[in-house]
Amino acid sequence: MSDHHGDDHAREHDRPLSGPALRARALESLLVEKGLVDPKALDELIDTYQTKVGPRNGAKIVARAWTDPAFKKRLLSDATAAIAEFGFIGRQGEDMVVLENTPKVRNVVVCTLCSCYPWPVLGLPPVWYKSAPYRARAVIDPRGVLKELGSEVPEDVELRVWDSTAELRYLVLPERPAGTEGWSEDELAAIVTRDAMIGVAQVKLPARGKR
Amino acid sequence: MTTSIPPEVDLGALPALPRDDAGPVFSAPWEAQAFAMTLSLHARGVFTWREWADVLAAELAAASARGEPDDGTHYYVHWLAALEKLVAGKKLILGNELERRVDEWDAAARSTPHGKPIELPRRG
Incomplete structure (x- = not known):
């Protein structure tokens, strides 16, 4: 193959x-x-x-959380309900948990057993998420996995790995990049990537002039 | 949970990650078909999502135990095998019903001229 x-x-x-x-x-x-x-x-x-479903749904949620502190609070305390405000509801009856990245803590999502994934907000998982190497290695060597996926994590940043289940799915709330002050929700949503919401990348500012 | 690397792990021996940059959701129509059948049967309450996840996880673990390289491209092959097992386990399809149907479609496909839609002959 x-x-x-x-x-x-x-x-x-x-x-x-x-x-x-x-x-x-x-x-x-x-x-x-x-x-x-x-x-x-x-x-x-x-x-x-x-x-119709794809990582854009998740990107809208992230952008809202970046711009609306009350929504962010609801999102972090009861993600399933906060996400339902957008009309994104899991077909498998699963609960959602949103994990907030900070300068000192980064979260990475995996499903070690199969490939449980928050479909309603991220669409279907990328091929590497379903692969045995990712499923096994994300837990053993998250830093190595992130490095291979192009994202080096400084030693003083704590990495937390979250194993999804049939009942519980995770979405990472990435850090809002500096230099996006005053951006609208739509502009912000446009720079949020699928990989950032799985936790294997950070949201980056697009090259100048692309805004 | 927070993980740290146990000292006995030889990181150099770990397999490389496959990559895709927002690649196709399904790489062939049958993958979408297998996916949709599963969601549809679940929506009817034929099985719980936990039951499904367990069967799929067992299928993936068995493939890995057989030493099959699992770079994610065979994922839906295992998905379909898991669905066949679950459907048989739930007695929705009995005995060799599925194998007979596979043979019928195979025969129909072979006897259909190129470019014509493949259909099963009408029965009865």
């Missing part, structure tokens, strides 16, 4: 249905026949997760 990225679509056309695609098709046709899933509902779900 070296060339996983570009040409899946082209290959789909080259070979008949096979492997997991064949099994998924067979399973779906059986479940539809038994009235257990509705193909229209499946399409809707896929569309929602592919195009």
Whole structure:
């Protein structure tokens, strides 16, 4: 599996249905026949997760917390309720916890067992989040993992690693970068990245003039 | 929880992390299909999310125990296998029903000319 990225679509056309695609098709046709899933509902779900839900939801929450101290307080004390104010509600009935980064403490989120992830606010997880190396190493060697992901953490900053579960999902509230005083919520949301909300990166100011 | 590195850990021996920069959510349509079936069955109350997470975690752990390189690209293969097991465990699909259906789709796919939609022959 070296060339996983570009040409899946082209290959789909080259070979008949096979492997997991064949099994998924067979399973779906059986479940539809038994009235257990509705193909229209499946399409809707896929569309929602592919195009509508993404890290932008989380970015809006972070930007609001940066600009509205009362919201931030609610977010840190009862994240599930505060996030529901935006209409982002977990389908799995999970509770959300928001972890605040400070100059002295940085939080990193992982799911060591599978890949529990706050879908309603971040969409679906990136491929590295689901990988065994990340799942295992984030706990053993968080500093090394962050360094590899491009974010070196000074020795005097404490790193806290949080293991997600089916019932509990975490979102990191990154530090607001200096130089963003007076920015609007929308402008702030635009610079918040998915990786910053997983905790493996910090929010950086875009290059000059991009604002 | 706060972690520190235990002294016996050989950091150099740890595998490298795969990277993606906001890569595709699903790398093939079947991955989206497997994902959506799972959410949909959960929404019907067929299983709890805890049950699902346990089966998926077991599937991932088994793959890792078999020594399969897990760089995240096979994630949905394990996801689909977990879903098949859970659905069988819940007796939603019985015996070799799924294997028979796989064979039927396989036969249909092979006999469908290139470019035509693959469909199962009507029964009865």
